[in-house]
Amino acid sequence: MLKRIVSFFSLCLLLILNSSCFDILEEINLNKDGSGTMVFTINMSKSKTKLASMMLLDSINGYKIPSEDDIALALNDVVAHLKKAKGISNIEQRKDLENYIFSVSCDFDAIGSLNGLTSKLIQDQNKRENTNFETSNFAYSPSEMVFERKFTYDPSIKKSFDHLKKEDKKVFQDASFTAIYRFEDLVGNTSNTAAKIAPSKKAVMLRVDAMSFIFGQKTIQNKIKLINSK
Amino acid sequence: MKNLYTFILTLVLVLAAQAQDLANKIPSDANVVVTVKGKNVLQLLSLKEFSESKLGQQMVKEINRETKGELGAIEDLGLNLKENFYYFLQTKDGVFYNTFMIPFSDTDNMTKLFLNEWDEVITDGEASYVQKKYDGSLVIWNKTTMAVVIPSDQSNDYYDDYGYYDYNDYSIPPVAAEETLEAVEEVEETVIEAVEATETVEEYAEEVVIPKPTASAYDYDNNSEYQKDIERKRLERRAKRDERQQAQNKGTLDFAKQLLIGKPPRNILQNNSYKKSLGKGGDEAMVWMNDFSKFYKEMLPKDLLGPANPYEFLNLDEIYGGMTLTGRLNFEEDQAVMGMEYTMNDALAKAYKPMYNGKFNKNFLSYINEDRLLGYLNVNLSTQGILEAYPSLIETMFTGKKEGADSKAETIAAATTSITRLFSLLIDEEGASKIIRGDMLLLLTDLREKEVTYVDYEYDEDYNYKKIKKTKTETVPDFLFLFTSEEEKMFKNFMKIGVSEKKVDYQNGIYFIDASGSNPFDIHVMYHDNTVFIGSSLEHLSQIRKGTYPAKLSNQLKKDIRNNATSFYINGKSIVSRIPSEAFPRELRDNIDFLTNNTEDLKVNFSKIKGNTMSGEMILQIPDEGHKNSLAYFFNLVDKLME
Numbered sequence: 022m023l024k025r026i027v028s029f030f031s032l033c034l035l036l037i038l039n040s041s042c043f044d045i046l047e048e049i050n051l052n053k054d055g056s057g058t059m060v061f062t063i064n065m066s067k068s069k070t071k072l073a074s075m076m077l078l079d080s081i082n083g084y085k086i087p088s089e090d091d092i093a094l095a096l097n098d099v100v101a102h103l104k105k106a107k108g109i110s111n112i113e114q115r116k117d118l119e120n121y122i123f124s125v126s127c128d129f130d131a132i133g134s135l136n137g138l139t140s141k142l143i144q145d146q147n148k149r150e151n152t153n154f155e156t157s158n159f160a161y162s163p164s165e166m167v168f169e170r171k172f173t174y175d176p177s178i179k180k181s182f183d184h185l186k187k188e189d190k191k192v193f194q195d196a197s198f199t200a201i202y203r204f205e206d207l208v209g210n211t212s213n214t215a216a217k218i219a220p221s222k223k224a225v226m227l228r229v230d231a232m233s234f235i236f237g238q239k240t241i242q243n244k245i246k247l248i249n250s251k
Numbered sequence: 252m253k254n255l256y257t258f259i260l261t262l263v264l265v266l267a268a269q270a271q272d273l274a275n276k277i278p279s280d281a282n283v284v285v286t287v288k289g290k291n292v293l294q295l296l297s298l299k300e301f302s303e304s305k306l307g308q309q310m311v312k313e314i315n316r317e318t319k320g321e322l323g324a325i326e327d328l329g330l331n332l333k334e335n336f337y338y339f340l341q342t343k344d345g346v347f348y349n350t351f352m353i354p355f356s357d358t359d360n361m362t363k364l365f366l367n368e369w370d371e372v373i374t375d376g377e378a379s380y381v382q383k384k385y386d387g388s389l390v391i392w393n394k395t396t397m398a399v400v401i402p403s404d405q406s407n408d409y410y411d412d413y414g415y416y417d418y419n420d421y422s423i424p425p426v427a428a429e430e431t432l433e434a435v436e437e438v439e440e441t442v443i444e445a446v447e448a449t450e451t452v453e454e455y456a457e458e459v460v461i462p463k464p465t466a467s468a469y470d471y472d473n474n475s476e477y478q479k480d481i482e483r484k485r486l487e488r489r490a491k492r493d494e495r496q497q498a499q500n501k502g503t504l505d506f507a508k509q510l511l512i513g514k515p516p517r518n519i520l521q522n523n524s525y526k527k528s529l530g531k532g533g534d535e536a537m538v539w540m541n542d543f544s545k546f547y548k549e550m551l552p553k554d555l556l557g558p559a560n561p562y563e564f565l566n567l568d569e570i571y572g573g574m575t576l577t578g579r580l581n582f583e584e585d586q587a588v589m590g591m592e593y594t595m596n597d598a599l600a601k602a603y604k605p606m607y608n609g610k611f612n613k614n615f616l617s618y619i620n621e622d623r624l625l626g627y628l629n630v631n632l633s634t635q636g637i638l639e640a641y642p643s644l645i646e647t648m649f650t651g652k653k654e655g656a657d658s659k660a661e662t663i664a665a666a667t668t669s670i671t672r673l674f675s676l677l678i679d680e681e682g683a684s685k686i687i688r689g690d691m692l693l694l695l696t697d698l699r700e701k702e703v704t705y706v707d708y709e710y711d712e713d714y715n716y717k718k719i720k721k722t723k724t725e726t727v728p729d730f731l732f733l734f735t736s737e738e739e740k741m742f743k744n745f746m747k748i749g750v751s752e753k754k755v756d757y758q759n760g761i762y763f764i765d766a767s768g769s770n771p772f773d774i775h776v777m778y779h780d781n782t783v784f785i786g787s788s789l790e791h792l793s794q795i796r797k798g799t800y801p802a803k804l805s806n807q808l809k810k811d812i813r814n815n816a817t818s819f820y821i822n823g824k825s826i827v828s829r830i831p832s833e834a835f836p837r838e839l840r841d842n843i844d845f846l847t848n849n850t851e852d853l854k855v856n857f858s859k860i861k862g863n864t865m866s867g868e869m870i871l872q873i874p875d876e877g878h879k880n881s882l883a884y885f886f887n888l889v890d891k892l893m894e
Contacts, residue, residue: 046708066705070725120706201714224714 042067042195046124050203051168055131055161058111062124067195069121089118099125108134132159132168152177166249168202172242182235196231204247212244273352273396277339278515279522282546285338286537289354293332295535295582295882298325304886305893321363328364331356331395339519342549346499347403348506358392365390378511380504387500391507398510402503404495405549528577528592535882538578543571569647572596582882589869600863602644605636607816607859609689612735614780616809617802618694618795625695625728625829626821629812631859635684642671686741691734692812696791698829701727726830730772731786742778761792816865817857823850845891849874849884 046062065072075086087095096114103112108130115124129135136157143156152175160169182190207222216227225245233239277284301307302325314322322328334354341348355361361379365372370381382389388401519525528539540546544567573596581588595603609631619627649664703725708716736742746762749755755776756763764774772787779796786792794800811818827850851872858866871881878884 064706064708066707067723069705070703070727117706122706201710201716203713203715219714220712226710226714 042192044196045198047198047200048203049132049159049201051132051161051205053163053205055163056129057132058126058128059135060124060126062122065121069119072121092116092118092123096123096125103127106134106137108137132161133157135159150177166206166247168204168245168247170200170202170241170243170245172240174237174240176237178235179237193231193235198229198231198234198241200227200241200243201225202245204245206247206249209246209248211246213240213242215239216243216245272335272520273337273354274335274520275518276352276396276510276514277337277519278341279517279519279525280541281339281341281519282541282549283338283340284519284525284537284539286539287336288532288535288537289332289334289336291533291535292582292882295880296886298332300883301325301886305890306886317366318360318363319366321366322360327360329355329357329360342405343506344502345405346502347405347549348503349401349403350507350510351399352510353397353399355392355395355397358394358397361392361397375508376512378508380507382500382504384500385496387496387503389503389507391504391511393511396511398507400503400507400510402499402506404499524575524594528575530579534579534581536580538576540576543574543576544568547571565648566650569596569598574599582880584880585873585875587871587873587881587885591867591869593865595863595865597863598647600860602640602647603865604860606632606640607865608636609633609816610735611813612688612690612782613813614782615690615692615733616804616812618692618731618733618784618800619804619808620696620801621803621805621808622801623697623825624822625698625826627695627812627819628693629815629818630689630691631816632689633684634687634689635680637689638675638678638680638683642668642675645671685737688735688737691732694731694733695728696731696786696788697729698726698826699729699788700724727772727787729786729788729791731784731788731791733782733784735781736778736783737781739778739781742783746776759793760796761789763789811854811856814858815856816859817855819855821853823853826850849877849888849891 043063043065044067046060046064048060048062049057050059051057076088093116096116100112100114103109103125109127110130111126111128113126115122115126117123136159139158140156143154146152147154147156153173154175155171155173158171160171161167182193201224203224205223208218208225211218211225213227215229216225218225225243227241227243229239229241234241274284274286302311307325311324314325314328331354336354337350337352339350339352341350358379362372365381372379372381377393378391379393380389380391386402388399391398391400522541524541525539528537530537547567573594575594577590577592577594579588579590581590610633611631615629646668649660649667701724702722704720704722706718707721709719710716746755746757749762749764750757754764756765760777760779762776764776773789775784775786775789775792777784777792777796784792784795791800808820811820824847828847851874852870853872854868854870856868856870873881873884878887
């Protein structure tokens, strides 16, 4: 009863008053032989007041709000999907419902194993929507010592964004994507001028705000040339 | 004799007045009647003012487009805006007739509205009409009246448009069946021979290839007889549908002609319930809904809901019989008021009365500070009344099996009444009402800035990161929820469990539950003065405990809270002025001043049941300045938002 009344009255105000945004963090630690670890994190803690309010309601703007159980199920699905992939091991999931931070990590034998996870989904997407996304996300050539984060912008991203309701677009206004790649060798140069090379020369960080990404003004595509550190 | 003259004079006057009004054309058994009083509306907003508004301009543009430039103003339509406009709904032989009755000064320009080649204007005596063949809807007019009739057939025949009920025998024809059987036998023989050969030559692992049947399985899709049959069925269905549509169109036309030219044997002004609902006549618009049970039965025909129709088990006559609804819209100078009245039958009123007859805890008024108040929701119900009334209400709903009803209805009625009776015997209604009496109040007490923490990352030279806690300021509403309870001991025991389980903290008589992932508020709870308080502000609860809470409330709001079964209030101006500008949608940010100056209070009150009637009203206050009246206010608001 109380939950119903509160949801009627004050949660609506909370939703109006507080902003929502999220950060995506993609981390890869790459060994010399092309194996390594990956961590993929979604951090929504800046919006936790709004999210907690949303989760007390059944749906907002016509979308069903997932419960804690729904979130746990979705994470389990991701883990189950990873377990089926070749060359992927040590899969772990972490969920912090206090701060709304969710992450999945795994080890890979070769970076190409990560592509197998998404290539089918991307192929289907390209076929269905007539888009032109890269079907592989990562590549590493030990002989040339080049690590590549592949990505081709497709105007369908902006088109999908344009179709969103105004309220839903707000979610992306302060959202960002951060990629961190760490290597055993030294970084020579990066193709993406927005990427920063760590003072130690052993890592690269690229931060792209969601709006620039959606409108194709900035890309997450990057080619990193490594130098043998001996 | 003097009385007789007075009576005759009054009668003539009434009849003369009725002759001017289109209401005398509405049959007395209409289910719904909506009245828009042109004269009252014109007093608030002239045609010139309406034409100059954004909505008016759009309407003029539309008229111009429809008439291919022949008409250029609303006046050109020839509407008689001083008279009443009506909508009514009548059901006849399973057809719903939605009818709009519009008074005209002259209809000379009507034909200019139908310039498209598919709009054929037919003149039959005094009446002219245009009817759409595919759905039968029509516009009909004579010199002073126009009626728009939109029929809606409720019969189940439409559900066979796709041939769902065709159950022809499409079994395989004998010749084809024989061929298929022979082919199957042939395959079987081949399999047997192959198995025998395999058994005799065991040393060789040979693959046995089973030949494919020489005749394929019967192919429905390419069978011309079948296709012809399907086509024949389709044409039959179409002819039947066309025939039905034509009959319905004729029915609609007869209905419309009768409406325009004739008079019903009894008109709606002779319906006492409708007459009573007319009130003093000062309203701008009115809605009246007749007997709900009749309406529900016609709205939800048995055939439409199928064999598992849940309404078959309910006794609609007992629940909704004699129940009417009246709504009135009144645009006053300083407020717009929408009034509603539900009149129910004696049985329902008897069941509902004790539920809504809750006691009000006067102390609640000491916990409201109108200076900071954003809104409230108050409910004065009686828990004891509800628990005592529900069993008999359920029994009334399910008993009294109707003729032809599902045989399960009796079983369901017996089961439900047994369960409610058992519940009634087990529960102590008076005792339960000591836990929650039924009067409760939810207040939005304030908007305040609150520091909240969130997790961010700090990177070292190798872009390794560690999580750090940062803070930011958010605007959050404070709420306070209170309800009367005599069970202090039970409350304290519940809290003790929370404290011992370390889910709840306790200090100075106030319990505290920290905001967590699943709870966006800090929650403070206390028991004080026969009341349970649950609120987000420790300060407010501490003040209430010490008796120093700065209570302040206008007499009008006190009356609303105290005297109604339910009341709801939103302090629009306060909310709009205190919401940070960045929380508004970007397109409204330039108009925040306009919104702040033009948003006032909204109130909704529902009274306790008096006699057999429960009444409610929604009141929207409008600003003192800047608007001629509340109707003009709405047009001004739309104009601003459309800019």
